[in-house]
Amino acid sequence: MSGFLNDTIAAAATPMARSAIGILRLSGPGAVEAVSAVFQPKNGRPLAGCGPHRLVYGTLFDAAGRPIDQALATFSRAPDSYTGEDTAELQCHGSPAVLALGLEALFAQGARQAGPGEFTRRAFLNGKLDLTQAEAVADLIDAETPAAARVAALQLSGALSRRVEAVYSLLADLTAHFCAVLDYPDEDLDPFRAETMERTLDEARSALRALLDTYRRGRGLVRGVPCAIVGRPNAGKSSLLNALLGYERAIVTEIPGTTRDTIEEKVELGGVLLRLIDTAGLRETDDTVERLGVARSRAALEEAELALVLVDPRAGADEEDAYILREAEEKAGRVILVLTKADLAGGGGAAVALHGENPPPLVSVSAKTGQGLDALADAVSKLFPQGAEETDMLTNARQAEAAGRALEAVEAACAALLGGMPADAVLSDVEAAMAALGELTGRSVCEDVTSRIFERFCVGK
Numbered sequence: 001m002s003g004f005l006n007d008t009i010a011a012a013a014t015p016m017a018r019s020a021i022g023i024l025r026l027s028g029p030g031a032v033e034a035v036s037a038v039f040q041p042k043n044g045r046p047l048a049g050c051g052p053h054r055l056v057y058g059t060l061f062d063a064a065g066r067p068i069d070q071a072l073a074t075f076s077r078a079p080d081s082y083t084g085e086d087t088a089e090l091q092c093h094g095s096p097a098v099l100a101l102g103l104e105a106l107f108a109q110g111a112r113q114a115g116p117g118e119f120t121r122r123a124f125l126n127g128k129l130d131l132t133q134a135e136a137v138a139d140l141i142d143a144e145t146p147a148a149a150r151v152a153a154l155q156l157s158g159a160l161s162r163r164v165e166a167v168y169s170l171l172a173d174l175t176a177h178f179c180a181v182l183d184y185p186d187e188d189l190d191p192f193r194a195e196t197m198e199r200t201l202d203e204a205r206s207a208l209r210a211l212l213d214t215y216r217r218g219r220g221l222v223r224g225v226p227c228a229i230v231g232r233p234n235a236g237k238s239s240l241l242n243a244l245l246g247y248e249r250a251i252v253t254e255i256p257g258t259t260r261d262t263i264e265e266k267v268e269l270g271g272v273l274l275r276l277i278d279t280a281g282l283r284e285t286d287d288t289v290e291r292l293g294v295a296r297s298r299a300a301l302e303e304a305e306l307a308l309v310l311v312d313p314r315a316g317a318d319e320e321d322a323y324i325l326r327e328a329e330e331k332a333g334r335v336i337l338v339l340t341k342a343d344l345a346g347g348g349g350a351a352v353a354l355h356g357e358n359p360p361p362l363v364s365v366s367a368k369t370g371q372g373l374d375a376l377a378d379a380v381s382k383l384f385p386q387g388a389e390e391t392d393m394l395t396n397a398r399q400a401e402a403a404g405r406a407l408e409a410v411e412a413a414c415a416a417l418l419g420g421m422p423a424d425a426v427l428s429d430v431e432a433a434m435a436a437l438g439e440l441t442g443r444s445v446c447e448d449v450t451s452r453i454f455e456r457f458c459v460g461k
């Protein structure tokens, strides 16, 4: 990707696939001129003379000047555009051939192919979006559930940034206070001022803690709640995964120890986006490959926020199942006990054998007939109530890491203040917190971090 901001980029903003409408878009100083050169408005005026933010009907020509489509064109002038640069768009019929010819014509006018996320990257560099908003653009496009889309839309509107900026501005005020003190280093901090600072730091600390508390839920909504399917070999784990997905994703056989490596797939169940992880059956084994698989099962449980513990009641629930259940409760926190193969007869006593003092929700399902899958969905939905009160949340590891660092620095500043450390020691912690918050919003962030973020985007976004 070119480092220059002063060239003109072009890309298809819609998939290069047969569809009703296909959009080509451009950004950069030559955007309006390039489109004007390949598009003739029906009204006879040149596009640039038609005024910005309008849709103008006309004919699109290929690089050889042959008409290739009847299209709509529009343009915006810097800085009043998505990228903050001059931008232009051609809304064509959604034919891959038309879009390819149109792009070729635009390249002939000096535009070059845009890289992934390059439009949004320019919007960020021109101050149109901050980093959390840019991430929200990608999350919105990737959203797999209505709830994920709502969280991303809120973040795109700047809700998360405003929440972070509020803490940043508390700390900035505090720094101003400190600088006043540092001007008279020999004088003690006057008690009134010390108390104000303490209160401000306290407020910043609570705000950051509350913010960090949103991460688990935010990540679950956007990326899916990690959900491990565990149980003894042959319990029916892979069959349940397949039944929930609606296709034969995992290999199923009657041989215990079939699944070796973990398999991960997303599925919406009970209104909750789950990242299902099918695992190798948990047992002692001498087989090297299977043993590595079992280790991965344990790792999946470690990472999970929900565990489906599968028991085939006909195999007879025993100490081993009880052990897996305890391990799941300990590691994942939330557990649903799933009795499998409900279409077969027998095995009624298993549930009783496993029900301890605080029994987890229990459902009986058949991967073969689909019976009980609704009950499983209900159980999931009860464990993850979907609040209508979606608020701004941290949604990815980058944001959570930066917020965590800010919190640590604020805690260090609190400790320094209470411990009677010199003002400049407290100040340096406050500055570290501000720097971390600056990274969160992108106010201060290095080039390789932003590059990594924009690589995730589609071409044309």
Ligand SMILES: Nc1nc2c(c(=O)[nH]1)N(C=O)[C@@H](CNc1ccc(C(=O)N[C@@H](CCC(=O)O)C(=O)O)cc1)CN2
Pocket: 023, 053, 076, 079, 080, 081, 082, 089, 128
């Ligand atoms: N056809 C089309 N649809 C699209 C986009 C696009 O670029 N083209 N978008 C983009 O990816 C998204 C919409 N986002 C946009 C954000 C800002 C501006 C814009 O022109 N902002 C100017 C002027 C605002 C105004 O009219 O007041 C500005 O912020 O100054 C346009 C689209 C989704 N839909």
Ligand SMILES: Nc1nc2c(ncn2[C@@H]2O[C@H](COP(=O)(O)OP(=O)(O)OP(=O)(O)O)[C@@H](O)[C@H]2O)c(=O)[nH]1
Pocket: 231, 232, 233, 234, 235, 236, 237, 238, 239, 240, 251, 252, 253, 254, 255, 256, 257, 258, 259, 260, 279, 280, 281, 282, 340, 341, 342, 343, 344, 365, 366, 367, 368, 369
């Ligand atoms: N009748 C019936 N058979 C099932 C059902 N679910 C699984 N089975 C059978 O049980 C056997 C084991 O199923 P799997 O899904 O491979 O079990 P698993 O827990 O993934 O086993 P491992 O990968 O070896 O740990 C296979 O023969 C399946 O056909 C069910 O709901 N009804």
Ligand SMILES: [Mg+2]
Pocket: 237, 238, 239, 250, 251, 258, 259, 279, 280, 281
């Ligand atoms: Mg399996």
